[in-house]
Amino acid sequence: MRNIRLVARLDVKAPNLVKGVQLEGLRKLGNPNDFAIQYYDQGIDEIYYEDIVASLYERNSLVDIIETTSRDIFVPITVGGGLRSIDDVSTVLRAGADKVAINTAAIKDPSIIRSVARRFGSQCMVLSIQAKRQMDRWEAYFDNGREHSGLDVLEWAKTGQRMGAGEILLTSVDQEGTAEGFDIDLVKAVEEIADIPIIASG
Numbered sequence: 001m002r003n004i005r006l007v008a009r010l011d012v013k014a015p016n017l018v019k020g021v022q023l024e025g026l027r028k029l030g031n032p033n034d035f036a037i038q039y040y041d042q043g044i045d046e047i048y049y050e051d052i053v054a055s056l057y058e059r060n061s062l063v064d065i066i067e068t069t070s071r072d073i074f075v076p077i078t079v080g081g082g083l084r085s086i087d088d089v090s091t092v093l094r095a096g097a098d099k100v101a102i103n104t105a106a107i108k109d110p111s112i113i114r115s116v117a118r119r120f121g122s123q124c125m126v127l128s129i130q131a132k133r134q135m136d137r138w139e140a141y142f143d144n145g146r147e148h149s150g151l152d153v154l155e156w157a158k159t160g161q162r163m164g165a166g167e168i169l170l171t172s173v174d175q176e177g178t179a180e181g182f183d184i185d186l187v188k189a190v191e192e193i194a195d196i197p198i199i200a201s202g
Contacts, residue, residue: 007046007078007199008039013053014061021177026052033068040073047077048101048169048199052144054082063095070096080128080169089116093124101169103128104142107149107156110163117164126199127160128169129153131186138186145173157190169199176202 010032011018017035018026029035036047047069054060060082070077079092080101089100105112106127116125130145131138131153138153149156157168170190172183187200 005045007048008044009048009201010035011050011052032065036069037072046075049079051081066092066095066097078126086115086119099124099126101126101128107142113160113163113165122164122166125165126167126169127165130171130173132173141173154189154193157194161194161196167197168194172202
């Protein structure tokens with residue numbers, strides 16, 4: 001039987017938890033830590049914090065939130081958004097994160113995948129892929145779904161795994177926030193070529 005984990009994704013535009021549709025049109029929902037505690041009390045397996053404007057402004061503003069949440073809940077915390085270097089990764093890990101999810105920086109310089117995996121272990125390095133359907137394929141996007149990379153999602157997933165990613169966070173930008181369920185075709189396609197766990201999102 002397949003091992004299924006439930007991961008609560010919390011998108012943050014500091015200091016607020018926000019939610020949009022297809023990563024656009026954001027609504028403020030409240031305090032991120034309050035929602036993390038609520039999910040924890042309901043039995044969630046993991047919390048994923050994403051600073052959704054971090055790559056745009058070239059910084060991650062989640063350190064205070066991570067420190068607070070890591071004191072209040074006792075499940076793994078993954079952090080993404082604006083992580084561009086080993087120092088950035090070290091900062092969020094010291095704050096209480098267990099794993100990091102990297103998208104934009106990995107597209108711009110794939111060697112960061114190997115660097116993070118070697119320094120902190122593959123279990124710490126999550127390759128975040130924001131996928132948009134383009135005719136008969138999917139293309140990897142970055143900067144919270146605003147910019148296209150030209151990379152084929154399946155080839156990029158293979159590359160990320162080969163370079164040391166321990167997991168793939170796979171977000172369908174087309175489905176994200178629509179409450180219409182996962183893009184099953186996308187998830188199955190990546191599952192067929194990947195030997196590492198996949199977190200389906202969007």
